[in-house]
Amino acid sequence: MNKNNRIDPYQHHDYYLLDELLDSDHLLARDAVRSWVKQEVTPIIEDYAQRSECPVHLFKGLAEIGAFGPSIPTQYGGGGMDEIAYGIIMQELERGDSGIRSMASVQGSLVMYPIYKFGSEEQKMKYVPKLASGEFIGCFGLTEPDHGSNPSGMITNIKDDGDAYILNGAKMWITNSPVADIAVVWAKDEAGIIRGVIVERDMKGFSAPEIHGKWSLRASVTGELVFEDVRVPKSNVLPGVTGLKGPLTCLSKARYGIAWGAIGAALDCYDSSLRYSQERQQFGKPLGQFQLTQKKLAEMITEITKAQLLAWRLGNLANQGKATPAQISMAKRNNVNMAIEIAREARQIHGGMGITGEYPIMRHMMNLESVITYEGTHDIHLLITGMDVTGFNAFQ
Ligand code: TGC
Numbered sequence: 001m002n003k004n005n006r007i008d009p010y011q012h013h014d015y016y017l018l019d020e021l022l023d024s025d026h027l028l029a030r031d032a033v034r035s036w037v038k039q040e041v042t043p044i045i046e047d048y049a050q051r052s053e054c055p056v057h058l059f060k061g062l063a064e065i066g067a068f069g070p071s072i073p074t075q076y077g078g079g080g081m082d083e084i085a086y087g088i089i090m091q092e093l094e095r096g097d098s099g100i101r102s103m104a105s106v107q108g109s110l111v112m113y114p115i116y117k118f119g120s121e122e123q124k125m126k127y128v129p130k131l132a133s134g135e136f137i138g139c140f141g142l143t144e145p146d147h148g149s150n151p152s153g154m155i156t157n158i159k160d161d162g163d164a165y166i167l168n169g170a171k172m173w174i175t176n177s178p179v180a181d182i183a184v185v186w187a188k189d190e191a192g193i194i195r196g197v198i199v200e201r202d203m204k205g206f207s208a209p210e211i212h213g214k215w216s217l218r219a220s221v222t223g224e225l226v227f228e229d230v231r232v233p234k235s236n237v238l239p240g241v242t243g244l245k246g247p248l249t250c251l252s253k254a255r256y257g258i259a260w261g262a263i264g265a266a267l268d269c270y271d272s273s274l275r276y277s278q279e280r281q282q283f284g285k286p287l288g289q290f291q292l293t294q295k296k297l298a299e300m301i302t303e304i305t306k307a308q309l310l311a312w313r314l315g316n317l318a319n320q321g322k323a324t325p326a327q328i329s330m331a332k333r334n335n336v337n338m339a340i341e342i343a344r345e346a347r348q349i350h351g352g353m354g355i356t357g358e359y360p361i362m363r364h365m366m367n368l369e370s371v372i373t374y375e376g377t378h379d380i381h382l383l384i385t386g387m388d389v390t391g392f393n394a395f396q
C-alpha cells in the first residue's frame with residue numbers, strides 16, 4: 001500500500017440545510033463513509049491516479065463500510081438501508097474519487113443487484129454475500145466494441161449445449177473486469193432474446209485483458225471481456241428476466257447512484273476553490289474579493305444546491321417505488337453535467353496550480369469525462385427525457 005501524508009482539508013457544504021431532511025441512519029452512514037474517505041482514499045488517490053493504478057486493496061474497506069449494496073436486504077449481505085442512504089454513500093465516495101464510487105456502483109448495483117433481483121435463491125446465496133463482503137469482485141458486461149449506446153444490437157451470444165450454454169463474443173470498457181472473480185454478462189440466446197449469465201473467472205475460454213492509456217478514471221481498472229466457446233452451466237443463467245429491461249433495470253439503479261455521486265465530486269471542487277480563493281492573493285487581495293471569482297463560487301454553490309434537491313427528491317420517489325427511469329436519466333444527466341462544469345470553473349480559480357496533483361480538481365474533471373459517458377451518455381439521457389415528454393422515440 002502506498003500511503004503518503006496528504007491531508008484532506010474537506011469541509012462539507014450544506015447551503016440549504018439539507019442535513020435536516022436526513023434521519024440518524026443517513027447521517028451515521030454519511031459520517032462513516034466521509035471519515036473512511038479522509039483516512040483511506042484522499043491520502044493515496046492522487047498517486048494511484050498519477051500511476052494509473054487501481055487501489056484494489058480498498059475493496060475490503062469498501063465492504064466494511066457497507067458501500068456494496070447499501071439497499072440490498074441484509075439476509076444477502078446488503079446494508080438493508082433505504083435509497084437515500086445509498087445515494088449519500090455514493091456522494092461521499094465520489095467526493096474522494098469517481099473511480100472509487102465506480103468500484104462500489106459496479107459491485108453493488110450492477111453485480112449484486114441483478115443477482116439479487118433476477119437470480120435463483122441458490123445463485124443469490126452463492127454470490128451476493130461474498131460480493132458484499134468483498135471476497136468476490138464482480139463486473140458487468142453490457143457494452144460491446146460496436147454496440148455502446150445501442151446495446152440491443154449486441155452480438156455476444158449463447159448456444160444451447162445440453163446442461164450448459166456455449167458463450168461467444170466480446171465486451172468492451174468493463175470496469176473492474178481484469179480483477180473480477182465473476183462477470184454478469186448480457187448475451188443473446190438462439191432466439192435473439194437477451195439473457196443474463198454469470199461467468200466465473202476460471203471458466204475455460206474466458207479472459208479479461210486490461211485497457212491501458214486512459215486519461216480518465218485512472219485509479220479505476222477497466223478492461224475487456226473475451227469469450228471463446230466458454231461453457232457456462234445452465235444453472236448460471238439468471239432465471240428472473242429476459243430482454244434489455246434486465247440490464248436497463250440495473251442501470252437505473254446505478255444511474256441513480258451516479259446522480260448523487262457527481263454531487264460529491266462537485267462539492268470537493270467547490271470546497272477546494274473556496275479555500276483557495278480565500279488564501280491566494282493577487283493584486284494585493286484574496287481572489288475571493290474579486291467579483292468574477294465570487295460569481296464563479298456563487299454559481300457553483302447554487303448549482304450544487306439545485307442538484308442536491310433533485311437527488312433528494314429522486315431518493316424519496318425511489319423509496320416509494322415511484323422513481324421512473326426517465327426521472328433517473330434527468331438527474332444523472334443534470335448532476336454529472338453540473339459537476340463537470342464546476343470542475344472546469346474550479347480549475348480556472350486555481351490558476352496554474354489547478355492542473356497539478358496538489359489539488360483534486362484536474363483528477364475530478366478528467367474522471368467526470370467518463371462519468372458523463374458511461375451509464376448512458378449525456379445526449380442519450382437527453383433523448384430519454386425528450387421521448388418521455390413528447391411521446392416520440394428518437395432512437396428508432
Ligand atoms: P427500449 O425498447 O426503450 O427498452 C427495452 C426494454 O427495457 C425497458 N427499459 C427500462 N427498464 C428499466 N430501466 C430503464 N432505464 C429502462 N429503459 C428501458 C423498456 O420498458 C423495455 O421493456 P419491455 O418490457 O417493453 O421489453 O430499448 P432500446 O433498445 O430502444 O434502447 C433505449 C436506450 C437507448 C435508452 C437504451 O439502450 C440505453 O439506455 N442506452 C444506453 C446504454 C448504456 O447506458 N450503457 C451502459 C453500460 S454499463 C456502464 O456504463 C457501467 S459504468 C459503471 C461504472 O464504472 O460506474
Ligand code: FAD
Nearest residue numbers: 140141142143148149173174175370373374375376377379
Ligand atoms: P457510442 O455509443 O459510440 O456514442 C458516441 C457518441 O455518439 C456519443 O456522444 C453518443 O451520445 C452519440 N450517440 C450515439 N447514439 C446517438 C443517437 N441515437 N443520437 C444522438 N447521439 C448519439 N460498459 C459496461 O457494459 N460495463 C462497464 O462496467 C462499463 N464501464 C465503463 C468504464 C469507462 C471508463 C467507460 C469510458 C465506459 C464504460 N462502459 C461500460 C461503457 C459505456 O457505457 C459506453 O462507453 C457508453 O454507453 C457509450 O458507448 P460508446 O462509448 O460505444 O459510444
